Amino acid sequence: MNHIKAIAFDLYGTLFDVHSVVDQCDEAYPGRGREISIIWRQKQLEYTWLRSLMDRYVTFEQATEDALRYATRHLKLDLNDRIRTALCNAYLKLQPFPEVPHALSQCRQRGLKLAILSNGSPHSIASVVDSAGLRDCFDHLLSVDPVRIYKPHDRAYDLAETAFGVARGSILFVSSNGWDATGARYFGFPTAWINRGDNTFEEMGQKPDWTLRGLDDLSAVLDNRG
Known part of the structure; x- marks a missing residue:
């Protein structure tokens, strides 16, 4: 070397640790934190790959927010502006x-x-x-x-x-x-x-x-x- x-x-x-957001997800949606975090991360990755293939770049923050919207919609959970902002901010810490x-x-x-x-x-x-x-x-x-x-x-x-x-x-x-x-x-x-x-x-x-x-x-x- x-x-x-x-x-x-x-x-x-x-x-x-991308799943260190689980506690914040659990706070917003009790008992669903781990489930949300797993889907959120997977969609975040998929959206970066797909946007690269389509040559439709957006910032990582936008891809992260889009993935969160998908995860909550997929799980039939209401995502209001307060929760969306709090969880996206958790990804910054x-x-x-x-x-x-x-x-x-x-x-x-x-x-x-x-x-x-x-x-x-x-x-x-x-x-x-x-x-x-x-x-x-x-x-x-x-x-x-x-x-x-x-x-x-x-x-x-x-x-x-x-x-x-x-x-x-x-x-x-x-x-x-x-x-x-x-x-x-x-x-x-x-x-x-x-x-x-x-x-x-x-x-x-x-x-x-x-x-x-x-x-x-x-x-x-x-x-x-x-």
Whole structure:
């Protein structure tokens, strides 16, 4: 791993728990929080992919709101303006996974450049990172907004190569999303897949270079023990 000069992290589901909104969903719709969160996240992903295919880009905040509207309508739940605003704002204050702050600190101690490369907008990325007090961990907060297409398109991954100013083979990409790790691997990044839930990796012609149980396992990889 001596050739790795920088690390680009996915944000949603990798560093931050997208289902940390369950409590807010439960508060709005008692007993339905987990169900809402799962459908909300799945539709959020689908809408980014479909909009990329149709070349009909909207901001991540809009895709997130549209997905929430779908989830509540699908579950036959009333979504008024107050609840919609509260739940969308909750997505701007997601909680990091417990091991994340220490793992990022260990990466910094190794002298590596760090970035977030996310489908989120500049506003959403900054809000989530600032809320957790982790802004100082990163050299770059990279949104797909300037290229107006979502990961896993190559133009999205190119943002990290351009920002770091080093060859893609020297940038480790870290994601818990199998589709994202696949796209990054096709682009040419060495890739670590964070598999916290004992999930099955996608069958799309690529495999991650490393499969880790959590971000705290990244240290072993960086020390050539992974």
